[in-house]
Amino acid sequence: MYTQWKTLNLRSTGLGKDPVAGCIVADDEWWEEQNKAMPGCIRFRTAPLEYEDQMRIMFESVIVTNETSYVPSGDGNVDVDEHDVVDVEGTNDREAHKAPSSSERRASKRPAPSSPKGKKKKTFRDQCMKHLVDAYELKAQSSKHSATSQVVDHVRDEIGNMLEQVIKDGAEEGSDEHFYATQLLQKKENRDVFITLKTPNGRLNWLRRAWEIRKKH
Structure with missing residues (x-):
């Protein structure tokens, strides 16, 4: 949500803001265009982002807006490792029903290599959370050092x-x-x-x- 709100504010340069509600003042066409580009951002037409100051502290150092970068959409638990992607569309029905050869049967009997226990691949969400925690700790240390100085x-x-x-x-x-x-x-x-x-x-x-x-x- 913070990314959408920040992007909307960047795109609304030259537009006004409601002095009471704090929302961006724009016509229907502008909002429809933004909602197509960022589904769900229409919510900010009637109400601004809540807790903006707190969210800015948490996300500002690691945020990427839609104005400066493209991030593929997908599930939050998508694995970052691109080598884990498997292409499953290269076979057809005839190959799917093809009887395995003797060498293939022997290979299928071999035990699959076991993955090390206790190791869990870091997901995209995990890495984002780590960035947020690191940024927050760095800001806290900087504030403490400044006060001590x-x-x-x-x-x-x-x-x-x-x-x-x-x-x-x-x-x-x-x-x-x-x-x-x-x-x-x-x-x-x-x-x-x-x-x-x-x-x-x-x-x-x-x-x-x-x-x-x-x-x-």
Whole structure:
């Protein structure tokens, strides 16, 4: 259904949409033409696709519309392996009733090679589902990584701003106070205290004393 809805929207460029129902506004001839090309899509004449946002997340990365590709129709469980197709129309009635020769009779008695147990050929539907699951997991991992990166960058920027303040207060890079700051400000509770201090001397004195307390522990 999502493929049909997406294809209809691509083909309806230049047409309007019902502001209330959200359906494509087109005449009978246009809808008849689309329904011939995609049987069943006429349902979208009176109602848009439900849960479009959720379906877009699941299918967008693997979807193929009728505008860009042709996919043969058929049962969802059709085997993908094209070598499994068997031609059964090459015989006629006379050949069907032909008596088997002695060599054919011997061959028919041989046991057919057994297929490995536990192995099931992947169907077209199985492969589609795997693509959907992989795409969803990739999107979830990407979102999680993006959120984590934002948190890390925020902390780094906060520490960087505080170290700049230490330098402005008179503690140059390489000084004892600047080194104390690089160690102490890694902890959130120290940053929370540092940001409340109002004067340069107050901040530098706090760094010295906090460092002395840390060494004792």
